[in-house]
Amino acid sequence: MSEQYDVIVCGAGVAGIAAALESARAGLSVALVEKTIIPGGLATSGLVYVYLPLCDGRGTQVTFGIAEELLLLSTRYGPGKPPAGWETPQTPEKAGRYQVTFSPASFILALDEALIDAGVHLWLDTLACVPVMRDQRVCGVEVETKAGRETLLAPVTIDATGDADIACRAGVPCATSANIMSIWALQATLASADVAASKRDGTALLSMFAHGGDGDDPEIESEDRIWNIGAAKEITAFVVEGRRQMREHYKAVQAQAGRTNAYPITVPSMAQYRMTRRIVGQETISPGHSWTRRSDSVGVVADWRADGSVWEIPYGALIPKTISGLLVAGRCISAAGDAWHVTRVIPAAALTGQITGAAAAIAVRKGIEPANVDASAIQKALRKKGMPCKIEDIYDAPSIPKPGAS
Numbered sequence: 420m421s422e423q424y425d426v427i428v429c430g431a432g433v434a435g436i437a438a439a440l441e442s443a444r445a446g447l448s449v450a451l452v453e454k455t456i457i458p459g460g461l462a463t464s465g466l467v468y469v470y471l472p473l474c475d476g477r478g479t480q481v482t483f484g485i486a487e488e489l490l491l492l493s494t495r496y497g498p499g500k501p502p503a504g505w506e507t508p509q510t511p512e513k514a515g516r517y518q519v520t521f522s523p524a525s526f527i528l529a530l531d532e533a534l535i536d537a538g539v540h541l542w543l544d545t546l547a548c549v550p551v552m553r554d555q556r557v558c559g560v561e562v563e564t565k566a567g568r569e570t571l572l573a574p575v576t577i578d579a580t581g582d583a584d585i586a587c588r589a590g591v592p593c594a595t596s597a598n599i600m601s602i603w604a605l606q607a608t609l610a611s612a613d614v615a616a617s618k619r620d621g622t623a624l625l626s627m628f629a630h631g632g633d634g635d636d637p638e639i640e641s642e643d644r645i646w647n648i649g650a651a652k653e654i655t656a657f658v659v660e661g662r663r664q665m666r667e668h669y670k671a672v673q674a675q676a677g678r679t680n681a682y683p684i685t686v687p688s689m690a691q692y693r694m695t696r697r698i699v700g701q702e703t704i705s706p707g708h709s710w711t712r713r714s715d716s717v718g719v720v721a722d723w724r725a726d727g728s729v730w731e732i733p734y735g736a737l738i739p740k741t742i743s744g745l746l747v748a749g750r751c752i753s754a755a756g757d758a759w760h761v762t763r764v765i766p767a768a769a770l771t772g773q774i775t776g777a778a779a780a781i782a783v784r785k786g787i788e789p790a791n792v793d794a795s796a797i798q799k800a801l802r803k804k805g806m807p808c809k810i811e812d813i814y815d816a817p818s819i820p821k822p823g824a825s
């Protein structure tokens with residue numbers, strides 16, 4: 420059994436969703452392959468429900484397009500809104516940045532709707548197993564469903580698995596990272612219910628259980644906090660240890676407050692690894708590249724940890740070395756060290772997803788390799804949609820046409 424598409428996107432996290440939306444809206448037939456039945460990846464199944472900022476922390480928005488559309492969708496069927504006044508020049512009493520906290524379930528409902536409206540062919544409960552290779556070219560993927568093995572073929576495949584699964588199996592050189600133990604979940608507490616009732620507003624019911632490292636320290640301090648991704652054994656140990664720590668927390672809390680005053684509502688159904696495996700691309704975004712300007716940049720993101728630190732995304736960071744027919748989006752693009760922390764988060768994943776979708780559309784229309792798509796053609800397509808591609812588009816010449824302008 421084989422089916423032919425224009426584009427196959429592996430993984431329906433925010434990166435894969437953005438890639439699928441962009442290429443389907445460009446008129447391509449798109450298969451979005453997701454091993455669970457839930458769109459959103461870590462942002463939904465992983466209960467990471469803070470959509471980090473689209474702005475530079477000094478009042479200027481730097482990331483636009485589907486990254487902004489998804490931020491707004493995350494609150495369509497539930498609470499959350501960006502802080503008022505985020506766009507005013509920031510003072511010591513600053514209003515915050517352009518980000519939101521959302522309900523993961525509400526986000527899932529809105530994501531389904533967007534994908535169906537765009538005409539994306541959803542393959543849920545479908546594992547992308549191995550790439551179909553012809554010499555050094557990815558021509559599609561073999562997938563495993565309840566019906567058995569099937570083959571999906573396309574001129575462009577986008578690896579948005581978060582862990583570069585398809586790229587790695589195609590023979591793309593990859594790098595790995597250790598992880599710190601942390602577990603985020605949703606809980607019910609009487610205290611948050613009291614706040615919600617007194618304000619007559621259910622936003623406070625989104626009470627987060629967050630335990631362990633916060634993941635933004637570039638150095639991992641002690642050996643016992645290092646967790647590697649690998650075979651099922653390692654992932655199982657990581658997940659079970661996180662839930663053990665959660666159990667210890669509630670044992671202590673409930674000994675004081677009782678079982679009904681604070682308890683878990685749901686736990687992540689995806690292992691909460693931040694950085695696992697990434698490709699070594701034609702270019703690598705590296706520590707110190709903040710404010711670095713390049714000719715082939717196709718998008719801009721802000722460092723969520725530091726005000727006033729912005730980073731260009733070069734197209735080459737989404738193109739694997741040595742293997743053709745394949746692009747990579749999301750937390751497994753080619754970004755090293757501290758730069759990986761900048762590009763692994765939700766807004767950057769959505770942006771790189773959209774860039775690969777735009778590049779795929781050009782490649783399919785012209786009948787060329789995605790690696791041979793000129794960055795200037797992607798810049799043209801994205802700027803038409805009101806998206807800055809370079810630092811100069813935002814700070815030097817803020818004259819990007821509004822969406823719809825020719």
Ligand SMILES: Cc1cc2nc3c(=O)[nH]c(=O)nc-3n(C[C@H](O)[C@H](O)[C@H](O)COP(=O)(O)OP(=O)(O)OC[C@H]3O[C@@H](n4cnc5c(N)ncnc54)[C@H](O)[C@@H]3O)c2cc1C
Nearest residue numbers: 430432433434454460461469547580581691749750763765
């Ligand atoms: C504890 C923790 C806290 C974080 N905090 C924040 C935060 O506050 N804000 C923020 O913006 N970011 C945060 N992040 C990072 C952020 O959540 C992710 O990096 C981002 O959501 C990654 O999106 P993605 O689409 O690249 O990958 P993922 O979300 O990992 O999506 C990959 C998708 O691919 C699917 N998949 C994988 N392999 C296959 C396969 N072989 N076949 C089919 N499907 C497959 C998965 O099921 C998943 O749906 C945090 C991460 C962690 C772990």
